Amino acid sequence: MAPVTATTMRQVVAFTLAVSVDLLLFYASGFTVFHSVFGHFTRLWLCAALRWLALIGVCLLTLGVPKALLIRFITAHSLLPAVFETGTNAFYREESQCGQLGDVRCWLLFSGASLAAALFWEITIPDTDEEAEGKEQKQKSRVLFMRVVRLFRPDYPLLFGGLVFLSLAVICEMFIPFYTGRVIDILGSNYQENDFLSALLFMGLYSLGGSVSAGCRGGLLICAISSYTCRIKVKLFGALTQQEIGFFETIKTGEITSRLSKDTNLMGRTVCLNANVLLRTFLKTLGMISLMLNLSWKLTFLVLMETPITGLLQNMYDTHYQRLTLAMQDSMALANESANEVVSGIRVVRSFNTEKHEICRYGDRLMVTHTIKTRRDTVRAVYLLARRLTGLAMQVFVLYYGRLFIQKGQMTTGNLVSFILYHSDLGDNIRTLTFIFGDMLNSVGAAGKVFEYLDRKALVSTDGKLQPDQLRGHISFSSLNFTYPANPNKTVLQDFSLELKPGQMMALVGPSGEGKSTCVSLLERFYEPQEGEILLDEEPLKSYDHQFLHKKISVVNQEPVLFSGTIRQNIEYGLKGCSLDEIKDAAMKANAHNFIMQLEKGYDTEVGEGGGQLAKSERQRIAIARALVRRPQVLILDEITSSLDTENENKIQQSLSSIPNQTLLVIAHRLKTIENADQIVVVSGGKVKERGTHRELMDMKGSYYKLREELFTEGNSPQ
Numbered sequence: 001m002a003p004v005t006a007t008t009m010r011q012v013v014a015f016t017l018a019v020s021v022d023l024l025l026f027y028a029s030g031f032t033v034f035h036s037v038f039g040h041f042t043r044l045w046l047c048a049a050l051r052w053l054a055l056i057g058v059c060l061l062t063l064g065v066p067k068a069l070l071i072r073f074i075t076a077h078s079l080l081p082a083v084f085e086t087g088t089n090a091f092y093r094e095e096s097q098c099g100q101l102g103d104v105r106c107w108l109l110f111s112g113a114s115l116a117a118a119l120f121w122e123i124t125i126p127d128t129d130e131e132a133e134g135k136e137q138k139q140k141s142r143v144l145f146m147r148v149v150r151l152f153r154p155d156y157p158l159l160f161g162g163l164v165f166l167s168l169a170v171i172c173e174m175f176i177p178f179y180t181g182r183v184i185d186i187l188g189s190n191y192q193e194n195d196f197l198s199a200l201l202f203m204g205l206y207s208l209g210g211s212v213s214a215g216c217r218g219g220l221l222i223c224a225i226s227s228y229t230c231r232i233k234v235k236l237f238g239a240l241t242q243q244e245i246g247f248f249e250t251i252k253t254g255e256i257t258s259r260l261s262k263d264t265n266l267m268g269r270t271v272c273l274n275a276n277v278l279l280r281t282f283l284k285t286l287g288m289i290s291l292m293l294n295l296s297w298k299l300t301f302l303v304l305m306e307t308p309i310t311g312l313l314q315n316m317y318d319t320h321y322q323r324l325t326l327a328m329q330d331s332m333a334l335a336n337e338s339a340n341e342v343v344s345g346i347r348v349v350r351s352f353n354t355e356k357h358e359i360c361r362y363g364d365r366l367m368v369t370h371t372i373k374t375r376r377d378t379v380r381a382v383y384l385l386a387r388r389l390t391g392l393a394m395q396v397f398v399l400y401y402g403r404l405f406i407q408k409g410q411m412t413t414g415n416l417v418s419f420i421l422y423h424s425d426l427g428d429n430i431r432t433l434t435f436i437f438g439d440m441l442n443s444v445g446a447a448g449k450v451f452e453y454l455d456r457k458a459l460v461s462t463d464g465k466l467q468p469d470q471l472r473g474h475i476s477f478s479s480l481n482f483t484y485p486a487n488p489n490k491t492v493l494q495d496f497s498l499e500l501k502p503g504q505m506m507a508l509v510g511p512s513g514e515g516k517s518t519c520v521s522l523l524e525r526f527y528e529p530q531e532g533e534i535l536l537d538e539e540p541l542k543s544y545d546h547q548f549l550h551k552k553i554s555v556v557n558q559e560p561v562l563f564s565g566t567i568r569q570n571i572e573y574g575l576k577g578c579s580l581d582e583i584k585d586a587a588m589k590a591n592a593h594n595f596i597m598q599l600e601k602g603y604d605t606e607v608g609e610g611g612g613q614l615a616k617s618e619r620q621r622i623a624i625a626r627a628l629v630r631r632p633q634v635l636i637l638d639e640i641t642s643s644l645d646t647e648n649e650n651k652i653q654q655s656l657s658s659i660p661n662q663t664l665l666v667i668a669h670r671l672k673t674i675e676n677a678d679q680i681v682v683v684s685g686g687k688v689k690e691r692g693t694h695r696e697l698m699d700m701k702g703s704y705y706k707l708r709e710e711l712f713t714e715g716n717s718p719q
């Protein structure tokens with residue numbers, strides 16, 4: 001208990017001492033005026049400096065090093081009278097009603113305003129105790145902000161136009177309440193028609209100017225944002241498509257699409273809308289406060305005292321509201337996810353008769369969203385109530401004191417009306433200013449995420465330049481060691497070496513999950529091996545031009561992926577200037593021509609999203625045609641037989657074997673299909689376990705032999 005009492009005592013002593021010293025100096029300044037000691041401004045600023053020094057001195061002596069908030073208060077408290085007096089003199093060429101200072105009411109008013117300013121600063125700008133982190137964050141935000149601005153370069157003319165109209169709109173809007181008050185004064189005193197008409201004319205002109213300028217500002221800025229967002233989206237999409245496959249495996253699809261859709265939009269907003277609102281509100285607030293000070297400085301200080309309360313309320317509300325909004329978005333995403341799952345897996349749901357269970361699950365998740373939403377709306381309702389109450393209390397004060405000032409002849413009725421009009425806007429403006437800081441930081445954060453992807457250099461480079469006129473298709477894997485980026489602890493290929501001679505057919509076989517498809521992925525340069533190299537015609541794969549390589553090495557995967565569009569577009573996918581005859585030829589080799597011709601629109605038939613309007617075997621044959629139309633030197637078939645029947649498979653095999661000099665790499669589970677291969681390689685545990693022709697391997701009675709036996713007994717192979 002004792003230390004607390006001692007601290008409180010020290011604080012009371014410090015407060016009393018500080019108030020006494022300050023009042024003494026404040027009155028002393030009035031004395032110097034009275035006795036015309038020093039010039040007016042010298043006295044003001046000297047007094048301000050002395051008061052600042054004295055108050056800081058008292059704090060140091062009694063409380064130790066003062067906190068940032070106290071320093072801000074002391075600074076505002078000491079300087080405010082001098083700043084205000086100098087400002088009034090500069091703008092209106094007269095002394096304010098507080099010009100003589102030395103009046104305890106003035107002292108109280110300035111103290112209140114200083115406290116308001118210090119608290120406002122405290123609320124809107126992060127505390128200096130978090131300096132290091134805060135400064136770094138601010139620095140980062142500033143750099144990001146400037147990058148966003150620089151990307152706006154092509155839209156600078158639009159932005160400049162927007163800013164000009166913004167300033168015009170603010171100036172015009174600011175004068176409307178002023179002329180409203182003037183009209184009331186003219187009507188209330190000796191009516192002068194000319195004055196009345198000119199006031200009306202100005203009011204009309206300012207209103208018109210304000211509306212036109214606001215419209216032009218909005219239009220220009222929206223145009224700039226829209227063109228900016230499009231540009232960034234394309235840029236980001238371009239950067240994303242350059243990334244290596246491992247990137248897409250480690251980052252969730254939802255995150256990527258959210259950056260592409262949400263964050264790019266937020267980025268545009270950062271500079272344009274927020275800067276627009278910030279600038280407009282800031283200019284308006286400054287202009288309003290200066291006009292309000294002109295109307296009645298006492299009332300102005302009075303209403304400014306509401307600022308810290310408004311700021312505090314807004315800050316508390318923003319924190320809670322944002323937290324609940326995020327929680328609501330998460331729970332909504334969960335509810336949507338369960339709905340999506342059911343829609344895409346409706347066959348499973350139907351066959352397991354789990355409709356009711358799924359409805360309950362969806363309903364439960366929606367209830368969670370509903371509860372959070374209700375809490376969020378309650379927070380909003382309480383905030384609005386508190387805001388209205390403080391606003392109302394302040395209006396009552398303004399009316400009460402306004403009436404007093406009118407009685408004393410310190411202001412007119414028109415002045416009071418103008419003042420009230422300004423005041424009603426001021427609260428909103430200050431709230432906007434406090435909110436916009438947080439929002440700006442959020443949006444800049446979104447820009448940071450977008451830049452992170454824009455700046456990311458793909459781990460698998462595509463800078464190779466080699467494009468030889470002749471390619472033989474000689475492939476060798478030499479001592480490869482490889483782990484997937486998504487699972488770096490598991491070595492998938494270990495000291496893996498293979499050679500595939502030009503024009504030969506090689507088959508990779510082996511149990512599931514042993515690394516066969518991984519070989520194909522490495523050959524396609526989806527990943528880079530950690531050790532070892534893959535050579536194509538004795539040159540490292542990475543030295544080949546990206547486009548050239550993917551034209552010369554074509555892959556048909558287990559799961560054929562088609563894109564929405566026509567069959568023709570899917571076959572010629574990525575090839576420019578491909579004739580219909582070439583497409584038909586490839587389709588014939590893939591045994592797809594006949595079924596395509598039976599479709600009503602033939603090659604112009606739409607395949608639907610992901611090729612959903614075609615059977616799996618048809619999709620697979622189109623995928624084979626897509627690979628063949630490129631006339632690849634190396635063709636890779638990764639378990640394509642799983643979706644083909646024996647008849648189709650035989651026909652495709654026949655046409656593929658008729659292509660001369662093509663190197664063929666086949667991964668197969670149906671061992672019957674690869675008996676004719678020049679070389680069969682058994683892959684197990686990421687290593688080459690056996691290699692040879694079918695006959696050689698059968699005679700060895702090793703893994704290949706066992707594999708055939710197993711598959712035969714499991715009935716997987718129609719041998």
Ligand SMILES: Nc1ncnc2c1ncn2[C@@H]1O[C@H](COP(=O)(O)OP(=O)(O)OP(=O)(O)O)[C@@H](O)[C@H]1O
Nearest residue numbers: 249484486487492511512513514515516517518519
């Ligand atoms: N993208 C990936 N990220 C992490 N691990 C992977 C990835 N793809 C495959 N793996 C793992 O690498 C190992 C080899 O997989 P791979 O697909 O090469 O086997 P496979 O022999 O082709 O099997 P299957 O015959 O069933 O296609 C497996 O253990 C698998 O789990």
